[in-house]
Amino acid sequence: MCNLYNVTTSREAVLQFTRAFRDKAGWNQPSLDVYPGYQAPVVRVGEDGQREIASLTWGMPSPPAFVKNYDPGVTNIRNVSSPHWRRWLGPTSRCVVPFTSFAEPDPARKVEGGRVPNAWFAGNEERPLMFFAGFWTPWKGVRKVRDGEREYELFGFLTTTPNEIVSPIHQKAMPAILTTPEEIDLWLTAPWEEAKHLQRPLPGNMLVIVDPPAKPQDQKEPSLL
Secondary structure: OOOOOEEEOOOHHHHEEEOOOEEOOOOOOOEEEOOOEEEEEEEOOOOOOOEEEEEEEOEEEEOOOOOOOOOOOEEEEOOOOHHHHHOOOHHHEEEEEOOOOOEEEOOOHHHOOOOOOOOEEOOOOOOEEEEEEEEEEEEEEEEEEHOEEEEEEEEEEEEEEOOOOOOOOOOOEOOEEEEEEHHHHHHHHHHHHHHHHOOOOHHHHEEEEEOOOOOOOOOOOOOOO
């Protein structure tokens, strides 16, 4: 399960790649590590039909059976046949999530008594701009107990069978990744029957293992309690 990714790119590059019309997020960080519960830039179609960059919180609403006094959210979505997720399959609830590398825990590298280190993946050593196929929704509820009930705009992204680069480290899933403007167009505009084939693993020759990105300054993992 991907619960950490990095965005090292420019707002202008995202606008150009996705043909977005405006940036409502005010995002311009040179490097951003994104954890569950963080706000991060996504590209969606706005109410006026124009594409826009917006800042949303990572973690879609959980199925009711898994919610108690707060809902930390679901970051990765695989079973799109579930009634819980079917409501968001249409193009108005889809978004694309920019990234330049993503992490998966690598148990084989764990040191006794320490945390499981991450393996990082990118399109190549230069870490080109790529996108997760995502979903988004407005939501009202409790994300953190100390904050109480609030209104949010949430996002998560689609996962699929891992390819030969990811599977030795994470055997269950990898993100569904979009790499061309044509795939972005299809994901943001097409009916589900036309877009659903994008839930597929990226070919192995389009992904490599890379060093961890330089640590962004003044970032900490969020506390959900």
